[in-house]
Amino acid sequence: MLALLLLASAAGAGPAPGPAGYVGSNACKTCHADLWLNFYKNPHYKSIASGLEPPERTGCEGCHGPGGAHVEARGGKTTIARAFSLLRPAQVLDACLACHAKDLSRANIRRSEHTRAGVACSSCHSIHKAQAPRFLLARKQAELCYGCHSAVRAQFSMPSKHRVNEGFMQCTDCHNPHGAMAPTWRMGARPRMVEQALGNEEPCLKCHSDKRGPFVFEHPSVRVDGCEACHFPHGSTNPRLLRRPVVFSVCLECHNGAGNFGRQGDGIRTQSASHNMADPRYRNCTACHARIHGSNSSEFFLR
Amino acid sequence: MRSIRFLVWVGAAGALWSQQAIAPTPEPVGSPRGENLGGYNVVNSFETGYRFSRIDGDLGRYRSDVNYRNGVRLLGSNLTVNSRDGHGRFFDEIVLSTLGLGNDPYQSSLLRVQKNRLYRYDMLWRLNEYYNPGLTIAGGLHALDTRRRLQDHDFVLGPESNWSLRLGYSRESQTGPALSSVQLFDGRGDIFPVFRDIRRTRNEYRAGGRMQWFGFRLDVLRAWDNFKEDTPDSLDGAGSAGRTTLSGFRRAEPYHGNTPLWRVNLHRESKVWAMNGRFSYAGGRRDFVLDEMALGTDRFGAARNRQIVVAGNARRPVATGDFLLSFTPGDKFSLVNNTSVYNNRIDGNAAYLEFDNARASANLAYFQFLGMRVVSNSTEAGYRVTKWLGFRGGYQYSARRVSSVEATAPEGAGLQALRYTQESHLHSGVAGIRLQPLRPLTINLDGEVGRDDRPFFPVSDKNYHLLGGRIRYKTRSVALETSYRQRYNTNSVALSTHSARGRDYTAAASWMPRGWFGFDASYARLHVDTVSGIAYFSRLQLTPGQSVYISNLHTGNLGMHFGLGRADVYAGYSIVEDTGDGGRAGVFDPQAVLAGAPQAYPLRFHTPLARLSIRLHSKIRWNAGWQFYRYREDIALSGAFQNYRAHTGYSSVLWSF
Numbered sequence: 027m028l029a030l031l032l033l034a035s036a037a038g039a040g041p042a043p044g045p046a047g048y049v050g051s052n053a054c055k056t057c058h059a060d061l062w063l064n065f066y067k068n069p070h071y072k073s074i075a076s077g078l079e080p081p082e083r084t085g086c087e088g089c090h091g092p093g094g095a096h097v098e099a100r101g102g103k104t105t106i107a108r109a110f111s112l113l114r115p116a117q118v119l120d121a122c123l124a125c126h127a128k129d130l131s132r133a134n135i136r137r138s139e140h141t142r143a144g145v146a147c148s149s150c151h152s153i154h155k156a157q158a159p160r161f162l163l164a165r166k167q168a169e170l171c172y173g174c175h176s177a178v179r180a181q182f183s184m185p186s187k188h189r190v191n192e193g194f195m196q197c198t199d200c201h202n203p204h205g206a207m208a209p210t211w212r213m214g215a216r217p218r219m220v221e222q223a224l225g226n227e228e229p230c231l232k233c234h235s236d237k238r239g240p241f242v243f244e245h246p247s248v249r250v251d252g253c254e255a256c257h258f259p260h261g262s263t264n265p266r267l268l269r270r271p272v273v274f275s276v277c278l279e280c281h282n283g284a285g286n287f288g289r290q291g292d293g294i295r296t297q298s299a300s301h302n303m304a305d306p307r308y309r310n311c312t313a314c315h316a317r318i319h320g321s322n323s324s325e326f327f328l329r
Numbered sequence: 330m331r332s333i334r335f336l337v338w339v340g341a342a343g344a345l346w347s348q349q350a351i352a353p354t355p356e357p358v359g360s361p362r363g364e365n366l367g368g369y370n371v372v373n374s375f376e377t378g379y380r381f382s383r384i385d386g387d388l389g390r391y392r393s394d395v396n397y398r399n400g401v402r403l404l405g406s407n408l409t410v411n412s413r414d415g416h417g418r419f420f421d422e423i424v425l426s427t428l429g430l431g432n433d434p435y436q437s438s439l440l441r442v443q444k445n446r447l448y449r450y451d452m453l454w455r456l457n458e459y460y461n462p463g464l465t466i467a468g469g470l471h472a473l474d475t476r477r478r479l480q481d482h483d484f485v486l487g488p489e490s491n492w493s494l495r496l497g498y499s500r501e502s503q504t505g506p507a508l509s510s511v512q513l514f515d516g517r518g519d520i521f522p523v524f525r526d527i528r529r530t531r532n533e534y535r536a537g538g539r540m541q542w543f544g545f546r547l548d549v550l551r552a553w554d555n556f557k558e559d560t561p562d563s564l565d566g567a568g569s570a571g572r573t574t575l576s577g578f579r580r581a582e583p584y585h586g587n588t589p590l591w592r593v594n595l596h597r598e599s600k601v602w603a604m605n606g607r608f609s610y611a612g613g614r615r616d617f618v619l620d621e622m623a624l625g626t627d628r629f630g631a632a633r634n635r636q637i638v639v640a641g642n643a644r645r646p647v648a649t650g651d652f653l654l655s656f657t658p659g660d661k662f663s664l665v666n667n668t669s670v671y672n673n674r675i676d677g678n679a680a681y682l683e684f685d686n687a688r689a690s691a692n693l694a695y696f697q698f699l700g701m702r703v704v705s706n707s708t709e710a711g712y713r714v715t716k717w718l719g720f721r722g723g724y725q726y727s728a729r730r731v732s733s734v735e736a737t738a739p740e741g742a743g744l745q746a747l748r749y750t751q752e753s754h755l756h757s758g759v760a761g762i763r764l765q766p767l768r769p770l771t772i773n774l775d776g777e778v779g780r781d782d783r784p785f786f787p788v789s790d791k792n793y794h795l796l797g798g799r800i801r802y803k804t805r806s807v808a809l810e811t812s813y814r815q816r817y818n819t820n821s822v823a824l825s826t827h828s829a830r831g832r833d834y835t836a837a838a839s840w841m842p843r844g845w846f847g848f849d850a851s852y853a854r855l856h857v858d859t860v861s862g863i864a865y866f867s868r869l870q871l872t873p874g875q876s877v878y879i880s881n882l883h884t885g886n887l888g889m890h891f892g893l894g895r896a897d898v899y900a901g902y903s904i905v906e907d908t909g910d911g912g913r914a915g916v917f918d919p920q921a922v923l924a925g926a927p928q929a930y931p932l933r934f935h936t937p938l939a940r941l942s943i944r945l946h947s948k949i950r951w952n953a954g955w956q957f958y959r960y961r962e963d964i965a966l967s968g969a970f971q972n973y974r975a976h977t978g979y980s981s982v983l984w985s986f
Contacts, residue, residue, distance in 0.1 A: 064362065067370065067411040067422075072445035072489075075415020114716070116660070120600065127598040128541060130548045133605045136598070137655055137665045142711065142721060143773050143799075144763060159409055159424050160441055172851075174801070174810065176835035180853035180884035183349070183905050185394040185934050185960060191349030193428045194435035194457055207607060207651045210671035210703055213727045213755045214779055214790060224533075224552055224590050225611030226649040226671065233479060235501055235531040235556055240586075240613045240645030244675050244699055250731060250785045263882065263907050263932055265393075266461070271930035272919065275876045279827065279861035280786045287787050289699075289733045289749045294786060296864045296871065300516040303865045303872075309919050312471065313520050314512035322584065322617045323639035328512060329580070329621065 047094030047107075051085030054093060057101065058086075061154050069162065070153065089121060089153070115146035122147045131204055138205025139218050145174075150203065171197045178260055187261030200229040200259070211252055228252050230259070241320030245327065246289070247280065248319055255280075274303070277311045349903065349936075350397075351956040352380065352979045353405030353428065356897050356942045358950045359985025363409070368417065373408040378952070378981020380404070380433070386960075386973030389462030389472075394934075395958055396434040396458055397977050403430040404981055421445045434458035449488045454480045462971075463508065475505030475527055483535075491542070495550070497535035503527055509562060511578065514627040514635060519573035521564065523580070529558045537592075545597045554588040556615070577624035586615030586642075605653040613645040647673040663711040665723075674700035674732075698734040703727060709759065719763040721775075727755040731785060753783040755790075773799045784820065787827045788861065793818040811836045826875075829859040845892030855882040865923060875925040879910040895944040905934040909963075931963040942983070950983040 051074055055062035065071055074085040087093050091107025099105040103112065108121055119141060126132055135141060140149075152164035163170060168190050172179040182190050189195055197203070202221040209220050211228060223232045230253045231238040237248065247255040256276050257267040264271045270279075283293035301308045312318050317327040353376045363372030381399050384391050410423040422443050429436040436456040443449040456478050463472035479501045487493040507525040512518055537550035564578035588611050596605040619639040627633050649672070655665040676698055709723030731751045757779030764772040777795040784791045799812040816831040837851035857880045864873050888901035909929025922928045940954035955978040962970050 066413050066415060067409070069422075071415055072421070075421075075445055123598060128539075128546055130539070130546075130594055130596070133546075133594070133596040133598070134653065136603060136657070136663075137653065137667075137709075142761070142763075144765070144771055160439070173808065173837075173839075174799075176810065176812065176837045176851045176853050177814065177833045177855060179851060179886065180835070180855060180882070180905075183884050183886065183903050183934075183936075184882075185390075185905070185932075189435050189457065192435040193350065194437060194455060207605075207653070208667055208669050208705060208707070210649055210651070210669040210705060213703065213705075213729055213753070213781060213784075214725070214757055224550075224554070224592065225588065225609055225613075225647050227611075227647070233477075233501065235554075236503070236529050236558060238556070238613075240615055240643040240675055242641065242643045242675075244645075246699060246731075246733075247786060249673070249675070249699065249701060250729075251789055255786065255788065263880070263905070263930055263934075270876075270878055271928065272922065274865075274919070275861075275863075275878065275922065275928060278863040278865055279788050279859075279876050282787060282862050282864040284787050284862055284864075286783055287785060287789075289731060289751055289785075290747075291749070291751055291783070297866055298516060299866050299869055299871070301866050302868055303923055304867045304920070306919070307520060310520075313510045316471070316509050316511070322615070322641070322643060323582075323619045323637070329582075329619065329637075 046082075047092030048081035048087050049093045049097055050081070051087065053097055054086040065154075067159070068153065083125065088125070110148050113146075115141070115144045115149075118146035118148050131202060134202075134205035134207065136205075138203075140203060140205070167196050167198065171203075181258070181260035181262075184261035184263055186263070186265060186267050188259070188267075199232070209252075211249075217254070237319040239320045242322045243325045243327065244320045245318060272309070273311050274309045351938050351940060351954040351977065352376075352378070352402075352952075352981065354940065354942050354950070354952040354954070354981065354983050356944075356950060356952070356983070358944070358983045359948045365413065368413055370411050370413055371409070372985075373406070374983060374985045375406045376404040376952070376981050376983040378402065378404055378979050380977070380979040382975055382977040384973060384975045386975075387462075387971040388973070389460075390960065390971035391958070391973045391975050392458075392460040393462050394960065395975060395977070396460060398432070398434070400432045402433055402979075403427060404433075404979065405429070415445055417444065419444065434460075443488070446489050447487070449485045451483045452481070454478075459503070459505075471510070472508040473505070473527070475503050475507065477501070477503045491540065493539045495535070495537045495539070497533075497552075499531075499533040499535075501529075501531040503529045511562070511580075511623075513573055513575060513578075513623050513625065514633045518628055521573075521575050521578070523562045523564055523578060525560050525562050527560050529556075529560065531556045544599065545595060548592075548594040548596075550590075550592040550594075552590040552592070554590065554613075555585075556587070557583070557585040559583050572628040572630070573625065575623065575625040577622065580619065580621040582617065582619045582621075584615060584617040586613070586617075588613040601656065601658060603653075603655045603657075605651070607649075607651045609647075609649050611645075611647045613647070614642060615644075616642045644676045645673055646676075647671075661713045664708070665710075666708045667706070669703070669705045671701070671703040673702075674698070698732070700732040701729065703729045717765045720761070721763075722760045723758065725755070725757045725759075727757075729753050729755075729785075751783065751785065753781055753785065755779055755781040769804050770800070770802045772801075773797075787820055788829070788859075789820075790818050791820040791827075806841050808837070808839045810838075827859070827861045829857070832856045847888075847890040849886070849888040851886045853882075853884045855884070856880070863923075867923075872923075874923055876922070877925060877927045879927050879929045881908045881911070882906070883908065897942040897944075899938075899940040899942075901938050903936040903938075905932075907931050907933075929964075933959070933961045933963075935959045948985045951981075952983055953980045954978055 073079045073083060073088050081087060089108065096105040103109045110118055150164060150170050151162045153162055156162035157165050190197065200221060201219050203219065206219050206221050209217060210226055221229055223229050256269055258269060262268065268276055270276045280294045281296055283296040285293050288294040303309060315327045317329060321327045321329065323329050358374050363370045379401050380397060382397050406427045408425040412421040415421055420442050422441065424441040427438045434457065438454045440452040456476065459473060459475045459477050461473040480499065482498045484496045485493055505527055507527050508522050509525050510520050511523050512520045531554065533552060533554045535550060535552045537548065539546060539548045560582065562580035564575060590609065590611040592609040594607045597603060619637065621637040623635045625633055650670045653667045655663065657663045705725065705727040707723060707725035709721060711719060711721040713719040733749050757777060759777045761773065761775035775797050779790060779793050781791045795816050797814040802809040812835045814833040818829045820827040833853065833855050835853040839849040841847040859878045861876045862873065863876045864871060883906045885904045891898045907930060909931035910927045936956065936958050938954065938956035940952065942950050942952040944950050958975040961972045
């Protein structure tokens with residue numbers, strides 16, 4: 027510690043602040059040796075390694091701003107031009123986007139729900155103490171999301187669920203935490219922050235490509251309201267993430283002939299009179315309508 | 330030393346949250362600083378062990394929900410290689426992590442290789458043993474015992490430069506046996522299970538680039554998606570189901586096609602204004618042939634020899650455009666406007682030909698068409714009055730037009746095309762308040778109200794509102810949060826009513842005062858109740874009714890981590906209980922549900938777990954864990970309970986070298 031203090035004193039007296047108060051990362055490592063020791067593993071180190079970036083985009087000062095005042099004051103958080111723990115979320119965003127704005131995945135970050143709710147970059151990313159080296163996440167991805175989204179955590183604890191807790195999937199397989207375009211396959215702006223598949227389709231189709239079609243006979247609910255018309259996307263106590271425990275309820279709640287709905291505006295057609303719901307075998311809709319997501323050979327999805 | 334302490338602390342934090350699957354062990358092993366080899370630094374760890382399971386009860390349901398089985402595994406591994414000066418010859422960083430390799434039902438490998446400023450390569454490979462015992466209400470049909478493999482490769486040349494080139498490849502496959510069903514020979518014929526040998530593959534190729542000038546960034550992507558399914562269906566021996574008999578059945582249905590895609594994105598980001606424009610066009614096409622032969626007798630005892638031949642193609646070109654413009658003229662005010670257009674038309678050229686080979690007669694039918702166009706515009710403004718108070722509000726308008734051509738008669742009876750168009754308009758408004766009275770305390774309140782004049786489905790959003798609130802208190806060692814979210818949607822029409830009400834209540838707390846101790850707990854109550862009008866036929870009589878569904882889910886997670894010298898102990902408990910409508914009916918009666926009785930699915934899913942990890946050496950840990958799953962239904966959906974109890978666990982060695 028004494029040696030570090032002496033080094034710090036020497037550093038304080040040593041490097042004279044350069045233009046606009048920049049002193050270079052070498053001055054920082056004198057006192058912040060613990061951060062510096064592993065900094066070469068950090069993706070931000072490439073700004074130092076290249077030697078091509080201007081001072082305001084290089085190393086420690088690339089993020090924290092000119093360090094001249096901090097060195098002259100021999101430390102102190104308030105003397106750091108950009109001390110992230112003291113910045114407002116919008117200021118954190120400005121600092122990070124100075125370099126990270128070019129990526130398409132972050133093109134909507136200023137309009138995202140996270141930004142509007144005051145969730146800044148540093149809420150999820152830890153530059154110096156990341157637990158996940160890829161993307162410098164402060165914790166494993168699902169755990170980060172669960173930290174705020176307890177209801178989603180509950181949904182992924184259900185018996186039927188997508189395998190996020192098991193590590194097979196990540197939240198970002200379907201969502202873009204930096205903000206996404208509006209889900210135009212639906213009418214409203216919800217669900218928010220959903221990362222569309224190529225071609226602005228629902229992200230479900232990225233993996234469930236057999237449901238993607240095109241089919242000659244598409245089940246309109248898949249195209250018009252999306253998979254959520256029948257399924258809970260995160261998890262459910264019902265089999266196959268269905269919205270109801272029994273299949274006929276899922277079907278009959280739409281296929282009830284009620285006016286104003288459907289393509290003709292006179293209702294989604296009811297089942298045929300040949301169906302006798304008093305007979306148990308007619309309650310298993312998908313036993314006959316086996317290709318319920320779409321078919322090329324049957325407008326009733328029979329094959 | 331300080332960083333080492335912190336890394337241990339971070340490891341403890343990870344151990345605290347990673348409770349859902351007992352293995353791999355999240356505790357750190359080896360030096361967090363790694364070893365220096367030449368110009369590189371290497372940090373690695375491998376966990377090898379034996380996973381065991383003992384299942385009592387419904388194995389099919391267990392395999393559907395959990396699916397961990399016995400065997401030796403590479404439970405997990407992590408490897409990072411970093412060049413120490415940022416000037417490695419071929420690479421500057423390698424990150425490789427794996428999960429469950431060896432035979433776990435969920436396996437993955439993630440690889441990143443990059444050289445600073447020159448290239449970056451990312452690979453993700455995943456395997457899922459996808460098992461489904463079949464829908465209980467459908468008599469166990471549609472059972473699946475398949476393997477899904479997914480892989481994604483992305484290569485970027487010049488990732489940080491103003492000009493970059495991107496190449497990508499993704500592959501997905503699903504293979505394995507399955508059971509489906511076929512219904513023969515007319516609308517009241519019987520249902521037969523058929524065997525399916527699922528063979529699906531998708532290959533996607535991507536090429537694109539990014540260029541930047543005067544602050545504008547242009548991204549162009551060209552992609553080709555090839556999909557093919559060659560799943561044959563067959564009958565395994567003659568069968569009889571009621572009055573219909575089936576002595577032979579086979580179906581071949583090759584379905585191949587591709588989706589070529591263009592996506593162009595132009596965006597500019599500055600502190601005062603930003604724009605983001607995107608256009609995409611995907612011209613999906615699938616070609617198919619179906620040949621189905623069925624031999625048997627129909628429900629009247631007459632011999633049937635039916636062949637169905639279908640050939641053609643299906644096309645679905647989708648064009649979309651988005652344009653987003655935002656202004657942030659000061660530190661306090663922001664204005665965002667977004668316009669989106671979505672247009673697809675599903676088109677096809679299918680000819681359905683049904684032969685009755687015994688009578689030498691044939692029926693011919695053609696396709697239908699479905700097209701959809703959505704135009705949306707939204708404007709949202711935000712104003713931060715003070716450091717601790719901000720408001721936001723917005724308005725959205727969407728217009729949708731659905732066009733279709735469809736048949737008026739069942740297939741084979743001579744179709745007549747009818748054209749329909751349906752239009753709907755949605756108006757919605759959002760508002761929110763954000764408060765931050767103290768630095769660690771944030772309060773967010775928001776709401777949305779929407780009115781759709783003609784939703785497509787009775788269960789679609791029509792007259793809906795959302796209300797939500799979240800209070801969060803977070804310091805370095807403590808995080809407390811509670812939230813409430815309400816979603817109500819009410820559709821009232823002449824013949825039918827649909828009302829859906831959802832309310833979520835959550836509370837969560839985590840406390841990590843020291844590196845050796847951590848506590849995490851959360852509770853969520855998810856309530857849904859819906860009332861929907863239904864109509865069904867019962868003995869040729871059209872019967873109106875109501876479908877009532879009630880779900881009251883109580884879920885809880887509790888986890889505690891202790892670091893006791895060389896030993897780390899983690900104990901957790903996860904509970905999911907659906908109490909339904911409060912009354913735990915012993916028998917599920919579909920007839921009663923059709924008559925309007927509340928439909929609920931009360932069940933309990935409990936998962937306690939415990940793990941012990943002992944540091945034997947600075948580079949070796951021994952770990953053992955136990956996780957118990959108890960699934961219990963209060964009603965039997967198809968006459969049989971799917972309950973199970975499963976003891977799972979593992980013993981492993983986590984080592985670094």
